[in-house]
Amino acid sequence: MALSSSLLRRLLRSSTPVSSSSSTASSILRATFCSSSSSSAPSPTESPLSSVFGDGAEVSNVPPLTAPKLFISGLSRLTTDEKLKNAFAPFGQLLEAKVITDRISGRSKGFGFVRYATLEEAENARQEMNAKFLDGWVIFVDPAKPRQQKPAPRPDTDSSHTGFTTNKTVGWCG
DNA sequence: GTTGAGCGTT
Numbered sequence: 001m002a003l004s005s006s007l008l009r010r011l012l013r014s015s016t017p018v019s020s021s022s023s024t025a026s027s028i029l030r031a032t033f034c035s036s037s038s039s040s041a042p043s044p045t046e047s048p049l050s051s052v053f054g055d056g057a058e059v060s061n062v063p064p065l066t067a068p069k070l071f072i073s074g075l076s077r078l079t080t081d082e083k084l085k086n087a088f089a090p091f092g093q094l095l096e097a098k099v100i101t102d103r104i105s106g107r108s109k110g111f112g113f114v115r116y117a118t119l120e121e122a123e124n125a126r127q128e129m130n131a132k133f134l135d136g137w138v139i140f141v142d143p144a145k146p147r148q149q150k151p152a153p154r155p156d157t158d159s160s161h162t163g164f165t166t167n168k169t170v171g172w173c174g
Numbered sequence: 175g176t177t178g179a180g181c182g183t184t
Contacts, residue, residue, distance in 0.1 A: 071181055078176095100182050113182060137177090145181055 068095075068122040071144035073111040075099060076135035080108065087134055088114045092121025113144055 072084060085097035099112035116122040126141040133139075 073180065074178085077178085098182070100180095103183085109180080109182090110178060111180060111182090142181090147182060 065119050065122050065126070065143045067143065067146075068116040068119050069144040070114045070116070070122055070126055071111065071142045072114060072129075072139055073142065074134075074137055074139040075108060075110050075112055076137040077108050077110060079112075079135045079137075081112070083135065084112050084114065088125050088129060091116075091125035091128055093117045 070088075072088075075084070079099060081097060081099045084099050085094055088094055088097060093116060094114060095117055096113070096115040098114075100109045101107055102109055114125070116125060126143075129139065130141040131138055
């Protein structure tokens with residue numbers, strides 16, 4: 001089933017810590033893989049959902065990316081741009097790989113961005129690096145949202161200079 | 175020196 005990394009993250013993070021304080025991520029991964037593997041759900045009756053989706057429509061495949069830009073979350077605070085770059089380098093040509101760091105504290109915020117040359121490389125890297133270990137933390141790869149669509153919208157054109165002369169034009173016809 | 179929600183600077 002197609003599970004958004006965000007949702008997964010929420011569930012994992014909000015869930016109470018396991019008894020083992022050591023391998024928290026391992027259990028998470030195992031749970032993730034187990035859920036997708038165990039398709040032997042004893043359903044007494046046919047699931048209505050399957051009929052809704054119709055035949056031919058498979059939910060197992062995730063929708064393709066719309067941009068070669070990926071949003072990496074779950075990074076360790078020790079992870080830097082270089083580590084991220086080295087981690088996503090063998091999956092394609094990285095046009096840009098940067099870990100977002102707070103300008104005040106100067107440390108990584110825990111997420112970063114990677115941009116590939118083509119969507120194929122991005123998809124490959126995403127499917128290959130999604131829910132993988134990096135610096136001891138499980139990272140999640142998701143399509144990045146556009147930072148700013150239109151930075152400078154210019155609705156006005158002729159009202160450049162402060163229009164005070166317009167008053168004269170009106171003419172109060174007195 | 176560090177523990178966890180989220181989308182970056184030019």
